[in-house]
Amino acid sequence: MSNEPMNTNGLLDPDRRDVLRIAGSAAIGGIAANALALNDPALADNAASPTQVAAAGARDTAPLGVRLQGVQHFGLTVQNMDRAFAFYTEVLGGTEVMRDGDFQGEKIHNTLLTDQEILARERGVNPRTIGVPDLKGGGQRLDVRFVQFDNVVIELLQYRDAQQPMGSGDSWAEPRDHMSPTYPRSMHICFYIRDDVDFNTFIRDLEAESARRGMTQVKANRVITVTSEQERLAAPLDANTNKITEGKSNGWSLIYCKGPEGEQLEFVQALGPVKQTFEDAMAARRRMLAAAGG
Template structure:
């Protein structure tokens, strides 16, 4: 199921990663948060905290609207609507302008090595809770630009029991959109829920990913989630890359102790935080180059690269919900965003890990054929707006001392120099074309009051059109987040107090790995 990639390819992309993106990378502290568009942000936050042991940062709850936020969130779609002569609403854009009737509401929850931002676009002209009524029809993980969050289950936990318990608690709590796939084929969702505990996850016992257990599921708003547990070879190789990058995670931290939030969640709070933000691409190497050469990620070396992944158990685990739904609706699986990657299908999945300071951006390609030269699976979201429930964005954490607007302008220029012409940020002000030249101060403007005082953000589409953000946590908001991290025991390279590398927290763990210059392709 996994075929080895030529070592020379790994070294080639590693060399590119080291030679480009350094200036931008030096001003990034990894991934600040993964943003999820929800039906109800506060209820979603309750699921992440009650079920998974995250800390709900209630002093950062927010709501806002206005012309500048309308432009910052949806400028690409607004310009497209103008060119087509249609109302932006037809392209999935809620009117959060001064004259509109929607607003952005949101919550933050904190895990060990990062935040999850939960947002909703809700009516502001009524006391009733009415969320923008746009839903994604194609929910499968193989859809182009689809995103997912992967959560890291602790080493000593029975993985299948963890999945079973999380599912049971979610159902009991009334979270009916939380649905888990199985590795075996099931006739309906009821049968899937009642499947044997032994069939609720996949564990690889051999090959390059020996020691990896994983499961696919939907979150409380139908967002795509994944669970990882990593022991043995997989844990070794992941650990090696974190040590080389000087990345941060509690999984490798000396003298780590559980906090009360995890303890209250019980078994399903036994987690190390976040593993990766996954996104689908139509060009594997183009996307890897974007994250490494433009943003300065570290591509994980051989053998941590999935090559030609397929098989019946993977087909079931990836697509069971969508397969059952397509059957119920009488829709052809391909038309429902499902690529057949079963054992004899002749199709494949490949992915690479792009490590930032705290976790990865995983780039995945679903290929309609046996080789990477074959066509990318054509399924794609029929929209580009972030307002569709279940959509996600990855937000990169910009150094407090950096000029956010200048950094974003540098990203645009670097991307263009590398041949990524469509990577353009939205502006605060109205423009005629996406990426139009404006003064730097018109890229973004920070919040000066309220719970988000000191927060600033810029929205951008990535190389394949994936949702990206660049954010800063300055002033009052930065102090709140740092305080919450210290209380939770979370780690980050953003502050000296939250970075275990400043006090030798990883010295013992990383002493088992050779220096980067001494590493070879075959450990």
């Protein structure tokens, strides 16, 4: 949990909150550029010149892809904020960028939920029945926390009843019953394991550390057939990794795993030919963006 100074409502003091918001925005905005610079030191020396800055307005007529600077964050709506935050910071080692919350009112409600309210009207149903909280009237509130990893940020979101304390306790809405990754619109977060780390041992330690913290949902799949939780736990260590050794994915290792909120996670390691494939693709993209004035 944060040790930041709080006011009597459990929120960050306004001055401190403003500082965190400004600092957090600056940190997040620089993540993509910093990650590229770490991988290619030459890029760190290529800061925009005054001429480039003056010409930046021309970018508004460029193709959409040239106007982007990468993926800023992945968002995950959680049932229990404190539990999810502990997993992504204390277990997986992310660092907090900032937290904010108690969002309510017409503007934020419309920003997030207009499409779902229109859908409810078209179907003639109460918006609540399709997961639309009352942020507009303040019956429910939204809290967020941003967690930074080396090359991307994860945003944790919790929608809660107004009377529910920030952070702890359950979400306003019930979690989904069916969490198969095969459903359309399902998404997952993929973490990249370092080249010199033993994949099988990492997955074993991830499960053990999560279990020690009472995060019983954190379960990784196995590459052999198991028919019960007991068999899954008893599987040999080398069943923790699917190592691909042929075809275009040669050198790719992966496993799927559920997170503490039931969210779909993936862990991968890219070595050999497949790593070169991704590096070549990144180099080609940089050349394309440079040619397009990006």
